[in-house]
Amino acid sequence: MKFCVEWLQELSGLQQPAEELARALTRIGLAVDTIEGEGEDVVFDVEVPSNRADCLGYRGVARELCAALGGRLQALDVEVPPKAGDGPPPVVIEITDPSLCMRYSARCLKGVRAGTSPDWMARRLERSGVRPLNTIVDITNYVMLETGQPLHAFDQSHLRDNRLSVREARKGEKLITLDGTERHLGSDHLIIADARQPVALAGLMGGLDSEINNDTQEIVIESARFAPLAVRRTARALGMRTEGSQRFERGTDPGGTLQAADRAATLMARLASAQVDPRAVDLYPAPGELRRLSLRHGRVKALLGMAIPLDQMRSILERLEFRVLCAGPSHLEVEVPSFRSDVECEEDLVEEVARHHGYDLIPSTLPEARDSSDKVPETTRGQVPILLSSLHAHGFTEGICTVFVKSNLNHLWMDGSDHSVRLVNPLSETGDELRCSLLPGLVAATRRNLNHGAPGVALYETGVVFRTSDADAKPNEENRLALVMAGTPSLGTWNRGASGADLFDVKGALEEGLERAGWPSLETRPAEVAWLRSGRTAQLLCGERPIGWLGALHPETAAALDVDAETMTAEISLTELERVPASPHRYRPLPRTPPVIRDLALVMPRQQEFAEVAEAIRKLDSRIVHVEPFDRYESKKLGPNHISLALRVTFHHPERTLVSEEVQEMEDQILSQLHERFKIRLRGA
Amino acid sequence: METDAEQIRSEFESELLRTANSQALKDLRNRYLSRKNGRLSLALRGLSKLPAAKRPHAGQALNQARQRIETLLAERQQDLETHESSQQQSGDPLDLTLPGRRLLIGQAHPLTQVRHQVESVFRELGYRIETGPEIETDFHNFEALNMPEGHPARDLQDTFFTEGGYLLRTHTSPVQVRTMMSRKPPIRMVAIGRVFRRDSDISHSPMFHQVEGLAVDERVTFADLKGTIAAFCQRVFSPDTKIRLRPSYFPFVEPGAEFDISCALCSGSGCPTCKRSGWIEMGGAGMVHPAVFRAVGYDPGTVSGFAFGLGIDRIAMLKLGINDIRLLFENDLRFLRQFPQ
Numbered sequence A: 001m002k003f004c005v006e007w008l009q010e011l012s013g014l015q016q017p018a019e020e021l022a023r024a025l026t027r028i029g030l031a032v033d034t035i036e037g038e039g040e041d042v043v044f045d046v047e048v049p050s051n052r053a054d055c056l057g058y059r060g061v062a063r064e065l066c067a068a069l070g071g072r073l074q075a076l077d078v079e080v081p082p083k084a085g086d087g088p089p090p091v092v093i094e095i096t097d098p099s100l101c102m103r104y105s106a107r108c109l110k111g112v113r114a115g116t117s118p119d120w121m122a123r124r125l126e127r128s129g130v131r132p133l134n135t136i137v138d139i140t141n142y143v144m145l146e147t148g149q150p151l152h153a154f155d156q157s158h159l160r161d162n163r164l165s166v167r168e169a170r171k172g173e174k175l176i177t178l179d180g181t182e183r184h185l186g187s188d189h190l191i192i193a194d195a196r197q198p199v200a201l202a203g204l205m206g207g208l209d210s211e212i213n214n215d216t217q218e219i220v221i222e223s224a225r226f227a228p229l230a231v232r233r234t235a236r237a238l239g240m241r242t243e244g245s246q247r248f249e250r251g252t253d254p255g256g257t258l259q260a261a262d263r264a265a266t267l268m269a270r271l272a273s274a275q276v277d278p279r280a281v282d283l284y285p286a287p288g289e290l291r292r293l294s295l296r297h298g299r300v301k302a303l304l305g306m307a308i309p310l311d312q313m314r315s316i317l318e319r320l321e322f323r324v325l326c327a328g329p330s331h332l333e334v335e336v337p338s339f340r341s342d343v344e345c346e347e348d349l350v351e352e353v354a355r356h357h358g359y360d361l362i363p364s365t366l367p368e369a370r371d372s373s374d375k376v377p378e379t380t381r382g383q384v385p386i387l388l389s390s391l392h393a394h395g396f397t398e399g400i401c402t403v404f405v406k407s408n409l410n411h412l413w414m415d416g417s418d419h420s421v422r423l424v425n426p427l428s429e430t431g432d433e434l435r436c437s438l439l440p441g442l443v444a445a446t447r448r449n450l451n452h453g454a455p456g457v458a459l460y461e462t463g464v465v466f467r468t469s470d471a472d473a474k475p476n477e478e479n480r481l482a483l484v485m486a487g488t489p490s491l492g493t494w495n496r497g498a499s500g501a502d503l504f505d506v507k508g509a510l511e512e513g514l515e516r517a518g519w520p521s522l523e524t525r526p527a528e529v530a531w532l533r534s535g536r537t538a539q540l541l542c543g544e545r546p547i548g549w550l551g552a553l554h555p556e557t558a559a560a561l562d563v564d565a566e567t568m569t570a571e572i573s574l575t576e577l578e579r580v581p582a583s584p585h586r587y588r589p590l591p592r593t594p595p596v597i598r599d600l601a602l603v604m605p606r607q608q609e610f611a612e613v614a615e616a617i618r619k620l621d622s623r624i625v626h627v628e629p630f631d632r633y634e635s636k637k638l639g640p641n642h643i644s645l646a647l648r649v650t651f652h653h654p655e656r657t658l659v660s661e662e663v664q665e666m667e668d669q670i671l672s673q674l675h676e677r678f679k680i681r682l683r684g685a
Numbered sequence B: 001m002e003t004d005a006e007q008i009r010s011e012f013e014s015e016l017l018r019t020a021n022s023q024a025l026k027d028l029r030n031r032y033l034s035r036k037n038g039r040l041s042l043a044l045r046g047l048s049k050l051p052a053a054k055r056p057h058a059g060q061a062l063n064q065a066r067q068r069i070e071t072l073l074a075e076r077q078q079d080l081e082t083h084e085s086s087q088q089q090s091g092d093p094l095d096l097t098l099p100g101r102r103l104l105i106g107q108a109h110p111l112t113q114v115r116h117q118v119e120s121v122f123r124e125l126g127y128r129i130e131t132g133p134e135i136e137t138d139f140h141n142f143e144a145l146n147m148p149e150g151h152p153a154r155d156l157q158d159t160f161f162t163e164g165g166y167l168l169r170t171h172t173s174p175v176q177v178r179t180m181m182s183r184k185p186p187i188r189m190v191a192i193g194r195v196f197r198r199d200s201d202i203s204h205s206p207m208f209h210q211v212e213g214l215a216v217d218e219r220v221t222f223a224d225l226k227g228t229i230a231a232f233c234q235r236v237f238s239p240d241t242k243i244r245l246r247p248s249y250f251p252f253v254e255p256g257a258e259f260d261i262s263c264a265l266c267s268g269s270g271c272p273t274c275k276r277s278g279w280i281e282m283g284g285a286g287m288v289h290p291a292v293f294r295a296v297g298y299d300p301g302t303v304s305g306f307a308f309g310l311g312i313d314r315i316a317m318l319k320l321g322i323n324d325i326r327l328l329f330e331n332d333l334r335f336l337r338q339f340p341q
């Protein structure tokens, strides 16, 4: 809220320069964000904490300044005729439910001549961010700024039967508000009605009909204490927010309504030559008692870690207009002023004392080092960081994508067994659902990078994806890891060019990561899923547990995400993976004897899976310790049904050096086995 | 067989190009010409399996291949010898101004790097890292934190709701609630993670990251809170970082505070980054409100605690000098690679 400094100075009697006042305000919790203007025009923008309704008024802030710097808050200038005569009230007020409106005060005036406000008032309004309109409206705004109590002025001649009632609207009722909008009302809305129909939205905005204009002669000033929740509900239901509603929602001072009405009447008498009706109307069906709290010296010390002398605490509270009812040797009994509805418990008093004593004066210590009460391992530790650092070594860079996805893209990754999670109130620029896979985000990031001219992209992300099996149940959160690779992501250099990536680059990064982290070797099983290309898809397993999918993006998926390049992906569930036990690496004795390596150039039926062949070879003899492919190609000469596969087989005996005869024997065994089982033959044979 | 000879020769030639020294060349010779296992020798032996009519032709093709291979080997041998001896004799003919060969190494996102640093600072201070769900209940996100239905502070945290009546957590504080509900004091915990608010502009992303510390014990004080924030900020930023606490309001703490760090760019004299104040707003803090203790089943009469929270994105932006939060979530490799680990 904007505060003009000259007005604060007048109310507090403090003449310190603006900078000094700003520092003081910031120190006690009313942060001054900006100081603008010069001389008379200096304006503070103060960040008023959302629980401090009293500081949405000049007097509240001036009170704080006085407490901080030793000023004396000026009394409110009120001059109304003494109560005279018992005749009927000039306006009849009715409160249907005191829980919606705690108090309703009103003043009536006659012979009003609305004109233009004097310069001093117009300037103060303008500096505070309020546009001057006419004397009457300006005075209601001025008093709201001064006291924090929102006021409304009705043109009394438009109130039927001189009656006002505070009630919930009935279905079908309508009101055209000051801004010219027709509002359709219902029981969600708290309104003020005359004998026949609504005339104002309580605490929010008046009706056009009873608006003050230059012909207005009779006025009713409304100064009420509406329930914060009632105003909030009305404001939300209508999507409105006004200077008044903001203050009511925070809880205005029930003790100050009549005074604020009188203050406005005083100014109207002076500036609009109005005659104030001596019969004030003040409905206060159930005035509550002021809250009483005790503040123990020991509690202050225990919370702050610093003792503050009792008399100092007392002095701070009294300067803030708390009444000290009783001062014991180690505690104070305090009555909370009606404008401080935010002070509800002893800790709130501790804060009052601490902030005016000065947070700066509280020492700086560290809490005792203590072991946690139990020793459950942290969930963020474990194997995953090892897996990720291995991905870095393979050239993958981490991305962090938004969890919001457009539903049509999200659904590309749904497989029918469960549902995606919809937002009730998405933002237009985000998607309307929560991601059920990390891939939509990563693939979009890949596309953007390729569009920027990146020759290739290798990205990964870890994060939660959301799915639900039952619309009412809390959605499932699964932690995942996804990898995306496209183009030529490796670095080329002079006389050693970069090579294009394929699915085996993605698979290799994962294999290496899992093994380094101590997990069992990655296994694959041919599979089909909707978002991946047929024949280029595998299910990934670790320790026989399915953990995810490896594959090239399906052309339709790629088209939906607008990527041209062949896009390789893998996505695994870390939640599942972490259920697979990882074993720590342990020393294996180094071989004392040399291995023997033989290369076999084979011609193999195209359909044959490598893994099966390798497994068959290894099982033949315990001295066959390793089988790996080192070349694989297709050629016209081999025909469409065969491929050439070159295998490197490592033979080793832990105790002795193998002689060539026994290696040859094993090699022959391999070849005959391969031929028998898989119709694989040696190339050239 | 003819094609086989062709095949062997062409494979040899491509392998030859990759031999960089005499040893590699020797190995290559063995693989192709060794009497026992050389590919050519094997192929020649295989001739006997061919029909007699085809043998001479195939044999000729293989012999031609052999001659070609031997010639090429000899040429390459000479090249390598000249090259190697010239290298040894004349010292260093390499043009070392040529760039070195590098591997492309990936990296963690700058936010993750900051997160790791924050985690390790907290571990040093004796805190445990705790996690919680990103979709929360109203109870954990608001009610238990002294923000009952209708509380105005809920408006400041504009919330995304999912079908079924759940919400995306608006802060990491529900992890406090979950931790306190599942464990007994003493507690020293920190939660780091994604949070969501319906807000989007240059300084607000609908998704951002927070870190939040909580200590609960028999005698934890506001002074401890100040000391802990100072220790944290000095380790994360720099040892001469100063901190300032200002009274402020958060429903779940009392007394409450906002904390600022001294501006490292201008050393406190005022610059555009710190809005000329010398201080940069970092986060919120305070003593755990008794209503929160009651909500999680602790007795506010016997325990006290402090909590403080701040934005990881904000720390990263300050440390790395970024002014638009959205850069952090665009995953532009040109941006990410500016911050190798």
Ligand SMILES: [Zn+2]
Pocket (backbone or CB within 6 Å): B263, B264, B265, B266, B267, B268, B269, B270, B271, B272, B273, B274, B275, B276, B278, B279
């Ligand atoms: Zn600065």
